[in-house]
Amino acid sequence: MATVSMKKERMKGTGIRKGRAAITFNILGYSFVGLTALICLLPFIFMISGSFSSEKEILLHGYSLLPREFTLEAYSTVFRFPEKIIRAYGVSVFITAVGTGIGLFILTMAAYVMSRQDFKYRNVLSFFFYFTTLFNGGMVSTYIFYIQYLHLKDSILSLILPGMLSVFNMLIMRSFITAVPSALIESAKIDGAPEFTIFIKIIMPLLKSGLATIGLFMALHYWNDWYNAMLYLNSEEKYPLQYMLYDLLNQAQSLARIAAQSGVPMDNLPTNTLKLAMAVVATGPIVLLYPFVQKYFVKGIAVGSVKG
């Protein structure tokens, strides 16, 4: 009797302690996560708000959460000469579409071959790709090789080819393919289907979510790339959107620095709000697509983080 009631007492005790711990955790945890989320969100709010503010307000009072004086001035400046922006958008869309389309196909084929248990050299092949993540030529030799021997200077191909195949993506794709039952391949082979047909007709349709995931990884990489443009491009008409934005910001900043030194009034220079409006324009597609693509990224990262 006594032990039972004692046990009950103890249970009640831990119950209360458990309850208290849970409350403490919830208060701390929820606010910590909430605060982090807020910090992740704030810069974007300032960016959007700033892009709708008037230049004068920003110079006088700085940035604010909501525009003090709502205006579309910056956007109308951005689109006053739309050719430049439309062209940069076009370049970005082009390299994203072409690079992702071709790259995804090539990458998936290679990943498929690596996943085939009956292919004798699959490990050699995996190692061939994997080795490049352990060792590479470094920035100088790569740059000189691309320019002097592949003649990529000022070529649009310099934005597409170098980053086309990420070994990390390839390995994730292999994990996706491994999930396809190999009996399907074998039965198709017995029916006499050629390898390539098996890949196109049987494997590809079963890989929809893998293709979507890796495709989005690649598309994001292409869309956000400015580094290759900075290294290899000279002519402005080939600039992708991100690099055009960078170029614009950079010009504005160095102009501002020169102006500050020489005492020229700031009003005549490319403006703060203009830059923010440009940033909004360049980020726009990602924000719009984000609700739809986020789950694929989460899935891809989860698959990628499982070793094997």
Added chain:
Amino acid sequence: MRVHFQNFRKELKKNKALFLMALPAVLIVLVFSYLPMSGLVLAFKEYRYNKGVFGSDWNGLANFRFLFSSGVGWKITQNTIFYNLINLVTSQGLAIIIAVIISEIKVIPYKKITQSVIFFPYFISWVIVGTFVYNIFNYETGLLNTIITGLGGEKINVYSIPWVWPIIICIFNSWKWCGYNSVVYIAAVTGVDAECYEAAEIDGANIFQRIRYITLPGIRATVITMLLLNVGRILRGDFEMFYQIVGNNGQLFDATDVIDTYVFRSLTTSANLGMTAAATFYQSVLCFIIIMTVNGIVKKIDKDYALF
């Protein structure tokens, strides 16, 4: 050798289609990753553009001597390792905390919204992040100075205070990667055996004990993998981050110059290319040695935790 070759021919005949399917990826990686490695010999040469990589004259270890006797080599190595270590600790630490908390959140909409928002900075290009940094810290209209003057203080020029930059870089690095890394860890937490939690529940463990004794040990393998991946890149700086946050700001080079930014600068201003090539050679080789050593040690201790 002969036997190998015969085997290869046999396999080639048997799986011709598979060889062909892997071929495009093999060629791309060969041309864009392996062939540029040959440029590493530049570290031991006095490069002349007209003579090309292979025609330039050898100059032994002169490039390395220059690099380290000028003090540049040590400084950029030190900075690179320093930034990688603080970024590793802060961004992984924060991601683990966020992942553990988010996994415990029971209010589903709150969980989904915070996770999406925290993940969002990953999708933004560093160019946009660079805009944020500039708009927060610039002297005239920056958010920071707006707040300071709003509170009645004196404006500060952050760009002339080197010691704050490690903190700024660290914060933005965590900000950008926290969501991505926490997705990795959330996936790991999801993989922890649910029975463990039930058993802990029955034993009366409170939430903190559950995290301490089940969740954290449960994600150990993932943590080790992430650490290994980062240690393997300890001599590589996230070039895009450094370049966009700090820019070409001479005042801050002492505090913020990492190997990659140094190399990039001398590549674009074509200063002493031999010295730069020496820096990348040393970076590539040392990185390779470090990752092989660390992975070897981990493999000895527990095979399951090794990368390969």
